[in-house]
Amino acid sequence: MIEHIVLENKEIYLIGTAHVSQESADEVRRVVEEVQPDAVAIELDKGRYQALTDGKSWEKMDITQIIKQKKVGFLLANIVLSSYQDRLAKQMDVRVGEEMRTAIQLATELNLKVECIDRDIQTTFLRIWRSMRWLDKWNLLVALIGSAFDTEKISEAEIENLKQGDLITSMMSEFSGKFPGIVETLVYERDRVMAYSLKHSRRKKIVAVVGAAHVQGILKNIHNDYELQPLLELPKKSNLSKLSQYIVPGLLVVLLVAAAWKVPSLAMDTILRFVLINGTFAALGTMVALGHPFSILTAFVMAPLGALSPFLATGWFAGLMEAWVHKPKVEDFLRINTDASTLKGFWKNRVLRILMVVVFANLFATVGTFVISAELLSKIFN
Numbered sequence: 017m018i019e020h021i022v023l024e025n026k027e028i029y030l031i032g033t034a035h036v037s038q039e040s041a042d043e044v045r046r047v048v049e050e051v052q053p054d055a056v057a058i059e060l061d062k063g064r065y066q067a068l069t070d071g072k073s074w075e076k077m078d079i080t081q082i083i084k085q086k087k088v089g090f091l092l093a094n095i096v097l098s099s100y101q102d103r104l105a106k107q108m109d110v111r112v113g114e115e116m117r118t119a120i121q122l123a124t125e126l127n128l129k130v131e132c133i134d135r136d137i138q139t140t141f142l143r144i145w146r147s148m149r150w151l152d153k154w155n156l157l158v159a160l161i162g163s164a165f166d167t168e169k170i171s172e173a174e175i176e177n178l179k180q181g182d183l184i185t186s187m188m189s190e191f192s193g194k195f196p197g198i199v200e201t202l203v204y205e206r207d208r209v210m211a212y213s214l215k216h217s218r219r220k221k222i223v224a225v226v227g228a229a230h231v232q233g234i235l236k237n238i239h240n241d242y243e244l245q246p247l248l249e250l251p252k253k254s255n256l257s258k259l260s261q262y263i264v265p266g267l268l269v270v271l272l273v274a275a276a277w278k279v280p281s282l283a284m285d286t287i288l289r290f291v292l293i294n295g296t297f298a299a300l301g302t303m304v305a306l307g308h309p310f311s312i313l314t315a316f317v318m319a320p321l322g323a324l325s326p327f328l329a330t331g332w333f334a335g336l337m338e339a340w341v342h343k344p345k346v347e348d349f350l351r352i353n354t355d356a357s358t359l360k361g362f363w364k365n366r367v368l369r370i371l372m373v374v375v376f377a378n379l380f381a382t383v384g385t386f387v388i389s390a391e392l393l394s395k396i397f398n
Contacts, residue, residue, distance in 0.1 A: 032228035055129035055219035059226040099356035133213035207233025271392035301380025305372040331378035
């Protein structure tokens with residue numbers, strides 16, 4: 017899929033690729049060699065460009081910083097999506113992003129400028145997450161987990177059919193019905209970002225390599241005038257969202273005080289049960305993630321504090337302990353995409369296990385908070 021765009025001061029050859037197709041990579045090479053452009057534009061941001069060109073990017077990742085910076089969910093989503101693409105690529109006997117590597121390699125050989133025209137992937141993920149309702153977030157999580165272990169094979173012919181745009185259109189229509197906000201942010205907003213980047217590039221002749229699903233959107237937007245900055249900003253949290261992080265801990269404190277006040281003789285018993293229930297659930301979640309005994313103990317101890325604090329999460333402490341006890345090895349980072357494609361691999365790989373400790377400790381601690389809250393309400397009203 018190649019579109020020739022002529023603007024007032026430049027020419028753009030827009031190539032729509034399938035990302036995991038050898039034919040896509042070959043097509044990129046043919047067009048670049050024939051057109052001899054001033055620059056090659058690619059559907060990557062600077063971070064993903066560095067990860068694609070630096071074979072040791074995983075090895076440089078600091079898992080403890082990921083936890084401290086609250087990026088566990090972002091990293092997990094990225095790993096699951098990368099793993100899914102890797103699985104398709106292995107069936108096609110190509111590497112993920114081979115067409116991007118081809119474009120970058122040719123640009124280096126021909127001394128051409130490489131322009132990263134996409135929006136930062138973390139901005140995209142955060143815009144998606146903050147725009148979703150709680151139920152949609154849960155459904156998305158289930159869909160991501162399902163895709164991680166999907167063993168259905170797809171032929172190269174089907175990949176090339178996708179590349180033509182017909183099936184992509186139908187797939188996006190179906191997806192829009194389930195997650196309309198996701199499609200708007202993941203596809204349509206990025207269409208506008210990439211169209212803007214191409215239109216305002218200083219180069220006169222450009223070969224742009226993008227996924228086939230973005231071609232029509234870029235063609236639609238590249239002749240329009242609009243502001244880019246609103247598409248690069250993170251949506252502000254609503255006042256309700258800001259208050260919500262205080263509501264649950266606040267209500268829990270009120271319930272504890274009310275239960276102790278109603279039956280003063282059982283005040284200490286109430287506090288002990290609060291500690292025991294919250295701690296036990298958090299510890300159980302860490303056990304499900306096959307965390308180290310020290311991580312399980314950390315989850316138990318920190319769960320009550322995490323339940324009462326709007327700023328602390330039980331999983332952070334359990335995950336940091338797991339990272340300290342079971343420090344990931346180089347091979348864990350190198351196998352991260354492969355291991356993420358199987359249930360066994362998720363618990364075998366140290367990096368993935370640390371992430372699962374964070375997720376499951378937080379999830380089970382939340383369940384524990386609801387259980388103790390229900391028990392406190394029962395005490396108060398009975």
